[in-house]
Amino acid sequence: xxxxxxxxxxxxxxxxxxxxxxxxxxxxxxxxxxxxxxxxxxxxxxxxxxxxxxxxxxxxxxxxxxxxxxxxxxxxxxxxxxxxxxxxxxxxxxxxxxxxxxxxxxxxxxxxxxxxxxxxxxxxxxxxxxxxxxxxxxxxxxxxxxxxxxxxxxxxxxxxxxxxxxxxxxxxxxxxxxxxxxxxxxxxxxxxxxxxxxxxxxxxxxxxxxxxxxxxxxxxxxxxxxxxxxxxxxxxxxxxxxxxxxxxxxxxxxxxxxxxxxxxxxxxxxxxxxxxxxxxxxxxxxxxxxxxxxxxxxxxxxxxxxxxxxxxxxxxxxxxxxxxxxxxxxxxxxxxxxxxxxxxxxxxxxxxx
Amino acid sequence: xxxxxxxxxxxxxxxxxxxxxxxxxxxxxxxxxxxxxxxxxxxxxxxxxxxxxxxxxxxxxxxxxxxxxxxxxxxxxxxxxxxxxxxxxxxxxxxxxxxxxxxxxxxxxxxxxxxxxxxxxxxxxxxxxxxxxxxxxxxxxxxxxxxxxxxxxxxxxxxxxxxxxxxxxxxxxxxxxx
Amino acid sequence: xxxxxxxxxxxxxxxxxxxxxxxxxxxxxxxxxxxxxxxxxxxxxxxxxxxxxxxxxxxxxxxxxxxxxxxxxxxxxxxxxxxxxxxxxxxxxxxxxxxxxxxxxxxxxxxxxxxxxxxxxxxxxxxxxxxxxxxxxxxxxxxxxxxxxxxxxxxxxxxxxxxxxxxxxxxxxxxxxxxxxxxxxxxxxxxxxxxxxxxxxxxxxxxxxxxxxxxxxxxxxxxxxxxxxxxxxxxxxxxxxxxxxxxxxx
Numbered sequence: 001x002x003x004x005x006x007x008x009x010x011x012x013x014x015x016x017x018x019x020x021x022x023x024x025x026x027x028x029x030x031x032x033x034x035x036x037x038x039x040x041x042x043x044x045x046x047x048x049x050x051x052x053x054x055x056x057x058x059x060x061x062x063x064x065x066x067x068x069x070x071x072x073x074x075x076x077x078x079x080x081x082x083x084x085x086x087x088x089x090x091x092x093x094x095x096x097x098x099x100x101x102x103x104x105x106x107x108x109x110x111x112x113x114x115x116x117x118x119x120x121x122x123x124x125x126x127x128x129x130x131x132x133x134x135x136x137x138x139x140x141x142x143x144x145x146x147x148x149x150x151x152x153x154x155x156x157x158x159x160x161x162x163x164x165x166x167x168x169x170x171x172x173x174x175x176x177x178x179x180x181x182x183x184x185x186x187x188x189x190x191x192x193x194x195x196x197x198x199x200x201x202x203x204x205x206x207x208x209x210x211x212x213x214x215x216x217x218x219x220x221x222x223x224x225x226x227x228x229x230x231x232x233x234x235x236x237x238x239x240x241x242x243x244x245x246x247x248x249x250x251x252x253x254x255x256x257x258x259x260x261x262x263x264x265x266x267x268x269x270x271x272x273x274x275x276x277x278x279x280x281x282x283x284x285x286x287x288x289x290x291x292x293x294x295x296x297x298x299x300x301x302x303x304x305x306x307x308x309x310x311x312x313x314x315x316x317x318x319x320x321x322x323x324x325x326x327x328x329x330x331x332x333x334x335x336x337x338x339x340x341x342x343x344x345x346x347x348x349x350x351x352x353x
Numbered sequence: 354x355x356x357x358x359x360x361x362x363x364x365x366x367x368x369x370x371x372x373x374x375x376x377x378x379x380x381x382x383x384x385x386x387x388x389x390x391x392x393x394x395x396x397x398x399x400x401x402x403x404x405x406x407x408x409x410x411x412x413x414x415x416x417x418x419x420x421x422x423x424x425x426x427x428x429x430x431x432x433x434x435x436x437x438x439x440x441x442x443x444x445x446x447x448x449x450x451x452x453x454x455x456x457x458x459x460x461x462x463x464x465x466x467x468x469x470x471x472x473x474x475x476x477x478x479x480x481x482x483x484x485x486x487x488x489x490x491x492x493x494x495x496x497x498x499x500x501x502x503x504x505x506x507x508x509x510x511x512x513x514x515x516x517x518x519x520x521x522x523x524x525x526x527x528x529x530x531x
Numbered sequence: 532x533x534x535x536x537x538x539x540x541x542x543x544x545x546x547x548x549x550x551x552x553x554x555x556x557x558x559x560x561x562x563x564x565x566x567x568x569x570x571x572x573x574x575x576x577x578x579x580x581x582x583x584x585x586x587x588x589x590x591x592x593x594x595x596x597x598x599x600x601x602x603x604x605x606x607x608x609x610x611x612x613x614x615x616x617x618x619x620x621x622x623x624x625x626x627x628x629x630x631x632x633x634x635x636x637x638x639x640x641x642x643x644x645x646x647x648x649x650x651x652x653x654x655x656x657x658x659x660x661x662x663x664x665x666x667x668x669x670x671x672x673x674x675x676x677x678x679x680x681x682x683x684x685x686x687x688x689x690x691x692x693x694x695x696x697x698x699x700x701x702x703x704x705x706x707x708x709x710x711x712x713x714x715x716x717x718x719x720x721x722x723x724x725x726x727x728x729x730x731x732x733x734x735x736x737x738x739x740x741x742x743x744x745x746x747x748x749x750x751x752x753x754x755x756x757x758x759x760x761x762x763x764x765x766x767x768x769x770x771x772x773x774x775x776x777x778x779x780x781x
Contacts, residue, residue, distance in 0.1 A: 054637075
């Protein structure tokens, strides 16, 4: 076991990625994720890997596409406005069935927005983001340890299902330091028979492509991809359940909002309100079953988000609107406080006694 | 037991570094810790602050909006965070740079001319460590001996000269009577 | 006795190009270069968006289809993770000189060790004949129906001239494929551009002045004549940068 060290969330992502065998990083500077690029710039030349500061986010994601085409572990990182620029490439990566990791350390938007923490790229991350029928695997860390662990997980899932994965963090997670143990990762065998590494004149050529001019073939390809998505929804949902055993109310929050909400849940319990928290760790696939199950016994839900309310739609869908769902939110870089969450819990409990 | 600490001052005063030392000291004592800086343009000269939480239990929100302990390293920081400090909390004031007293009477205030002391030690940039030493003395949130040990983790091995100066400043703050 | 053979580096898939289009010739020259250097097994091509979008079906080596304009970035990724492999892009004027200009310039200024085949036919072919960054002043296209008005649409971009102002690139040459002599020169240039990469010399770009009879509204022979009379005077053929030749010139 390695020693616990204090690390910024951004640095934990970078070191964990290297431990996971990612030898190639392409990025472009943007606050608040620049520590990832800085860390990679320092480390990659020493271990024979690639660090390249691309001319744009657009180029960075297409460099990622290039490495992913060859079946090597590769990543890029950015923050909200930069991730918007990457959407074209992400759609191509999804359309060509390539594994890759994209990190979004979110900041407030829309437009240039601000540089303070936000969760307002939830829709973009979980509903596709770019053009076409596709999903990303989206993981939402809520601690520096998870920044590291979920980075490794994201690479594994991306390889397993041959699709891009996104780590959806925020400025707080990126900037904060906590004790972290960087996981030791064992290399595992992955099938790369599809990758372009040269035919060596021993096989037919491989083609990495997302163009299908015959609509019936494109449709079939999308059907098959969505069958894979269905399996992911079945097998890969991750969430944390906190004080839910006897809960009459359920807070749903991820990332930093879940951290804040935990304080509020503990305070509400002290005040006699039986409330618990479900923290989605995978935002796609969304832990629908866990919420549907909770809906059978709780009286209401509270979605706590750093956005105008995006995940709340998935909460309502997951429970088929069977119970009231209220919103507690701040946006634009403002962070909801435990007191605000507590008073929203009290309101929810009062209105749904 | 959870202690929420806010260290605030000008960018360049070593606010984030002081917080990092404190976080490492907590880690050294096997506490749960979190360290969260303000970030952005204020880092290059505006006001900077950092939240440090030391706890026996897992840390929930890493954001300190109501500190148990405030280290005010300039006047704007005292103006901004005095009211937010919890009743019964503690405020450590750099009296070289802050010429007013703490107005609240429901908490404990400590005054130390940290910037002046740092200058007299020949290390004018280490007022942050002097403030930290004073805070450790008055709160006991970490053990002083552990603090010096933890410091070795934070200051790079290549800068052994700096380590000594930092420990000296920390001790100066810890021993200050006034 | 075999007098004429298809290069090994081309597949048997029939080309979809219009009658008189010169993409077929250029494909063949690229394939011949790959064959002659014996690098088919380790070459990876990057296809563009444009008329050559389906080049991935025609070259027998491993192929990647890039987003519009992004081929040099994709090639950069491929080369950085597999420096021993040979990476080329095959791009048209819209792809390389309009939407992908940033990728082109930055791959060049990094002296990325890749080979770019840039086909300049002064028009967007696949979408049906719109104005390209290289369309000539006064040239009539679907989106410049009264002729390219430089006061509105600006001037054509001379890619080889522009890139040759950079310190980094190894080799930049403009060739044409409108007659036998020019085809032979083009072959030599393309071969050299691949050889440079094999030898680790860095960024090589061959601009091939080409024709588009369909969208120019000409017969194939008229189109070749237009290349000679209009295109080449505006886009003079020749070596624009060759770091190897520098010593000899001085």
